[in-house]
Amino acid sequence: MSALVIETHGLRKEFRSRRGEMRVAVRDLDLAVPGGGVHGFLGPNGSGKTTTIRMLLGLAQASRGTMALFGEPVPGRLPSVMHRIGAVVESPKFSPMFTGRQNLALLARSIGQPESRVDAALETVSLAGREDDRYKAYSLGMKQRLAIAATLLKDPELLILDEPTNGLDPAGIREIRDTIRELGERGVTVLLSSHILAEVQQVCDSATIIGHGRMLASGSVEELIGTSTTYRVRLADGTAGAETLRAVGMAVRAEADHLVVDTDSPPDLITRTLADRGLYVAELTPVRADLESVFLELTGDSTLGAGPDLGKQADQ
Numbered sequence: 343m344s345a346l347v348i349e350t351h352g353l354r355k356e357f358r359s360r361r362g363e364m365r366v367a368v369r370d371l372d373l374a375v376p377g378g379g380v381h382g383f384l385g386p387n388g389s390g391k392t393t394t395i396r397m398l399l400g401l402a403q404a405s406r407g408t409m410a411l412f413g414e415p416v417p418g419r420l421p422s423v424m425h426r427i428g429a430v431v432e433s434p435k436f437s438p439m440f441t442g443r444q445n446l447a448l449l450a451r452s453i454g455q456p457e458s459r460v461d462a463a464l465e466t467v468s469l470a471g472r473e474d475d476r477y478k479a480y481s482l483g484m485k486q487r488l489a490i491a492a493t494l495l496k497d498p499e500l501l502i503l504d505e506p507t508n509g510l511d512p513a514g515i516r517e518i519r520d521t522i523r524e525l526g527e528r529g530v531t532v533l534l535s536s537h538i539l540a541e542v543q544q545v546c547d548s549a550t551i552i553g554h555g556r557m558l559a560s561g562s563v564e565e566l567i568g569t570s571t572t573y574r575v576r577l578a579d580g581t582a583g584a585e586t587l588r589a590v591g592m593a594v595r596a597e598a599d600h601l602v603v604d605t606d607s608p609p610d611l612i613t614r615t616l617a618d619r620g621l622y623v624a625e626l627t628p629v630r631a632d633l634e635s636v637f638l639e640l641t642g643d644s645t646l647g648a649g650p651d652l653g654k655q656a657d658q
């Protein structure tokens with residue numbers, strides 16, 4: 343059996359528009375997701391992530407190519423592996439008048455899982471304490487966490503989450519990311535689709551980047567995006583500041599009125615190192631790499647999505 347949990351070869355999906363034009367949503371995609379940890383499926387809106395996931399789960403038919411989950415060819419052998427997979431692709435239907443716990447208990451019964459799993463699932467997604475509130479009173483983030491809890495009832499080895507933080511406020515986003523990270527640490531293989539570079543950077547061990555339905559790069563997050571952070575640092579004596587930071591191994595570039603510092607160290611090391619020399623920081627701002635710049639580096643093209651010209655693109 344393959345060590346890869348998800349594998350696609352030459353996967354392709356074409357849609358025909360109402361005007362009869364052919365649109366290629368996924369083109370010749372070779373996806374390889376190893377077992378264990380969180381794998382980011384990173385691409386801008388319209389790049390083909392949802393379509394790929396829907397094909398893997400048997401919700402859409404591939405136009406061409408092959409797919410395997412746990413080494414079993416799908417969709418043919420999907421029934422034999424489905425019990426090992428949890429997925430949140432669309433918002434699941436919960437009853438608004440029932441509590442979170444009642445909704446999960448009902449679901450557990452309907453899929454033949456013991457009700458004893460409900461408490462553990464609620465605990466994992468940090469809903470313990472709010473489980474007896476009605477679903478309709480839940481925030482969007484809590485609803486999303488209940489959706490993840492629902493997939494955990496069958497104790498899946500593979501969890502597929504399609505943009506799970508979409509539409510959430512910062513607190514909700516943090517809670518979902520913590521939950522995903524924890525699941526990855528427990529040994530669940532998580533495929534996390536996202537269009538947010540920082541999310542993949544924070545949560546994932548490895549990632550595949552797609553654009554225009556095609557794979558652009560795949561590997562560890564460190565290889566793909568890097569883990570160092572860039573800071574913009576402003577202080578009165580920039581020259582002395584640059585020398586001091588370079589002396590402790592930080593990469594420093596001097597701009598007109600500030601320094602650009604690249605480091606794996608936490609930002610307080612920058613302030614402490616400078617203050618030890620009597621140099622005081624007036625501004626310290628993290629500058630995040632964004633998806634656009636990574637795309638630009640990978641493709642020389644910053645038009646990220648499928649774009650209106652998708653159907654007309656040369657199909658190399």
Ligand SMILES: Nc1ncnc2c1ncn2[C@@H]1O[C@H](COP(=O)(O)OP(=O)(O)OP(=O)(O)O)[C@@H](O)[C@H]1O
Binds near residue numbers: 390
């Ligand atoms: N049923 C459909 N019929 C026609 N075109 C479709 C259909 N589903 C998806 N597409 C097109 O395929 C392309 C890829 O869409 P997909 O939803 O897979 O992208 P995505 O990366 O998941 O983006 P998003 O995050 O916006 O959902 C888009 O151009 C989309 O308009």
